[in-house]
Amino acid sequence: MTLLQIRSLTHWFGGLRAVHDFNLDLLPGELVAIIGPNGAGKTTIFNLITGVYVPSQGEIRFEGQSLIGLQPHEIISLGIARTFQNIRLFKELSVLDNVRIAHYARTHYSIWEALLRLPRFGQEEQRVRYEALELLDIFGLADLAEVPAKSLPYGQQRRLEMARALAIAPKLLLLDEPAAGMNPAEIDQLMDTIRWIRAEFRLTILLIEHQMRVVMNIAERIKVLDFGQTIAEGTPQEVQRNPRVIEAYLGEETIL
């Protein structure tokens, strides 16, 4: 059964067609990449999946359930987590709180239990605290649990964002340009991390990326977008040979 099914997804911003007739079937455990030049509509697709925008047309189903018209937090709670192109951490809040906030939907106590500190509040808070710290430990951030997120260096902020996404306990992880602003050594490390979390957390991953090296190395399938349209798809080898892709990426041949 497909985990995520997108059918003829189209989105307009006023008179601009950002996404045109986008289709995707994501099988459980797959790692698929969406590539394309700036403004090709890649991030818009993520925003449509997660309910930030309501699509002009088309259908998005997750485990058979339609996502159209759901609030972002409802969609996320179904098990879809994402990171952002331009890191969006809660900057003034502690590293620990950044991760704990992502436990919101999976924290099971009522407002009364919280206000009156009833037993279930204590149990749940303890569980959330441990789970969050465990995640931070996995990403080597546990020692920084109490510092504000804004004081972390760039690389650690990226890792925190990934830890925060995993705190949702997602089945599907949407990564929006995780390699942006990284040097080659960091990119190698990132690819390891992605492979590793994918195996450990049994994730399906949909990846947007500019760095061809990342995409060609870790993606099993690639979809190429240009001006909102899918111009090619297939395995990395197939895509690399596709003349339309070469044309769209003419200036970036060297990277390919």
Next chain:
Amino acid sequence: MMKKTFWDRWGTPLILLIGFALSMALPASGLINPYIELVLKYIGINIILTISLNLVNGYMGEFSVGHAGFMAIGAYVSSILTVWVFPAAWEGVLFPLALLAGGIAAGLAGLGIAFPSFKTRGDYLAIVTLAFNMIIKSVLENLEVLGGPRGFMGMSKLTTLWWVYLVVVLVVYLARNFVYSSFGRGVLSIREDETAASLVSVNTRQVKVLTFVFSAFLAGLAGGLFAHELQFINPRSFTILKSTDMLVMVYLGGIGSLGGSILGATVFTVVMEGLRSVLQLLNISQEWRLVVAPLMLILLMLFRPQGIMGLREFRFLIPLQERSEAIQKARETARTQRRIGEVRS
């Protein structure tokens, strides 16, 4: 070490208990004069108001300038109950019920303000709350049964110092519990980045509704205490001017801090009362007092927008499990019990 944990665990309750005893004994013994008692009561009421507004403006980063409206609702509803509904012999005992009812009524009004906040924020929400404040005042002025513009009276002086004390302690406790919970973290995440919050599963609408209702409830409580101290209320007590006082106290103490709210309310109240004596001494018109609050607001915004505390918190206001030592201990446990390996790096 042992001694430290003892004080951490029992220090605060002990001090609170002593405080309660003092709040009963001091006025009765005549050790403090009625004026000092009055100032102490005002400090208490202002602490509640400041925490109330801080939840919305400081913690959530929304912007309300209409909290005096919630206070008005609490004041009128509780007064109606004690004056018209409760039998005179029982009003002392039923007073907490009147306060609660005032708070709940205000909370319901808070629900009404929460909905526009789904779509608008910042200055547009400020206008919504402002309009709400104005409408409440205008409705009260037109309700002849409640005395219209002349106001409502007949309340007994039910607001004793120990009642104020009890309500303040309860409010601080509840607010602390709220702030240090999943809902409280949701509130903070809305302030930081609302879209990102909803994209890490925070139900932002739920959080907003809870916060506005809770905040309005607190303002309503304060209104009830205020009404039964003055024994006379009129719509002009709850104008935008009152809302501005609350803003000054919030930004003076520091946004996003309960300790800041307590400090801000205390310093503001003492300064304003001290000014009364100073002006009297210098034989200057008391009207100059009203110039000070707006001036403080301007100077604060220009020179110290983070207030006295600036997002920090007093240790005794942080729950035991959230203090640094507890987090470090939890970190060790999490490390030893970790189920999966560390990411290669």
Next chain:
Amino acid sequence: MEFYIQQVLNALQVGSVYALIALGYTMVYGILTMINFAHGDIFMVSTYLAFFFSTFFLAVFSNASPLLVFVSTLLVAMFGTALLAVLIERVAYKPLRTAPRISAVITALGVGLFLENFMVAFKPVGPAPRFLPPLIPQINYTFGGVTVSSIQIVIIVVSALVMFLLDTIVRRTMVGMAMRAISWDKFTAPLMGIPVDRVISLTFALGASIAAVGGTLYGMAYTIDPYMGIRIGWWAFISAVVGGIGNIRGAMLGGFILGFVEIFTPVFLPSTYRDFVAFSLLLLLLIFRPTGILGRPVAQKV
């Protein structure tokens, strides 16, 4: 019938003043996306400038011609108020331009209340209502059952003139173009060689002097007191929002709508319901059409 014509005239008179003040709110919002909550009180100060100047002027030149009295009062009030507004902008708002937007709004609220309470406490002004001395002779003209006073005519005509002038300035001059450019994109505007600081100061000055025209005209017809900044200012503010804040023609339209609300509410309800009606209108509008009547998203600002 005469009754309604009479009321429409009254509504135009009040509406003109609201519109003039609303322009100041809307211009500043258009250019800085900031609600200048102090603007109502700046208007209030302008009426006192008019009051003190005209009283002094008439005491010195008791037989000056009405035109001279009116025009000189108007100019002095405009100039003084503009100076005050620029001073406030430089001291209280400009340092906060890079701070979170809400800081400037809170400061503006503080400035407004400061002005109001200062005027109450300031002995020469004080809380008591005052009358401006008659700037022009009041003559009543009666047509059928409808009475029009010379003051009413002056208010409506001068307001219309000022609004026309402002509309022309914003649409046709370099200054107006600079204003519109900043309201479109305040980050790119300086790159195009637009002196942003100066244009912003100018906007405050222009908005304040228009409010001073409103203040002088208002003082000719009604009593003035330090609390009118709130009473009249909020109504003008609602006008700006109703018309679509940031939109100049919207502010004019909103002003007249609020003028009609003010005059016609007492026809149907007790007059004490006026605030209730106005603020309910504001609340409904914010919920159902937050951009106001003429406000289109982003486009058509200042």
